[in-house]
Amino acid sequence: MRLVLLGPPGAGKGTQAKVLSNNLKIPHISTGDIFRETRDSGTELGDNLADYMKKGLLVPDEIVNQIVAQRLQKDDIKDSGFILDGYPRTRQQAAVLDESLEKDGIRLDTVIYMKTSNETILLRLTGRRVCKRCGRIFHVKNIPPKQEGICDFCGGELYQREDDTRETVLKRLEVYNDQTRELIDYYDQKHMLNTVSGDMEVRKLYDVLYELFGKEGLL
Numbered sequence: 001m002r003l004v005l006l007g008p009p010g011a012g013k014g015t016q017a018k019v020l021s022n023n024l025k026i027p028h029i030s031t032g033d034i035f036r037e038t039r040d041s042g043t044e045l046g047d048n049l050a051d052y053m054k055k056g057l058l059v060p061d062e063i064v065n066q067i068v069a070q071r072l073q074k075d076d077i078k079d080s081g082f083i084l085d086g087y088p089r090t091r092q093q094a095a096v097l098d099e100s101l102e103k104d105g106i107r108l109d110t111v112i113y114m115k116t117s118n119e120t121i122l123l124r125l126t127g128r129r130v131c132k133r134c135g136r137i138f139h140v141k142n143i144p145p146k147q148e149g150i151c152d153f154c155g156g157e158l159y160q161r162e163d164d165t166r167e168t169v170l171k172r173l174e175v176y177n178d179q180t181r182e183l184i185d186y187y188d189q190k191h192m193l194n195t196v197s198g199d200m201e202v203r204k205l206y207d208v209l210y211e212l213f214g215k216e217g218l219l
Helices: 013-024 031-039 044-054 061-072 075-080 091-103 118-126 166-189 202-215
Strands: 002-006 028-030 082-085 110-115 128-131 137-139 193-197
Touching (some): 028 031
Antiparallel strands (some): 128 137
């Protein structure tokens, strides 16, 4: 299966992609993970990415396209397909992705748009805490640690990422909505778009998606 998950920051794309990847044995490609690794690499490219991410701005298309294209060429993708999480984010990126796949004689199977309310997004993101040592993710309300500020798994310090503050989240949502409206229309016009509610609990949404994939003959 070749799947794209769309939705604003905090829609739960990463969580759902991991569940789908584990259950369906399909590689999960998260541009967010790649960006954070590059940001912390100490390179000039990493410093540039850090500036964009800190301000809640989208990374330039040419950089993102190159990173994703290289990942799609790896053997595990050719054998099993992929779940793209966080890419494409613009109509231009979507067109580049289509062209890249067509060169290999393949195409996307479906695109899922996880439409999510601002209230849900703010609750999820501003309450998120990440372990500085092992990277485990907690939530002050939904997944609280046993000891406040301390990771249950390694004892590392938990912190709030700069891009999870209320001000930055609102800025990210504004940027997302402005730049992805055409993207939603792009896939809708290609009759590839399926819209679901990102406000749903993880398991319920998984069941909805599993049923959808079955109806489309993708399982």
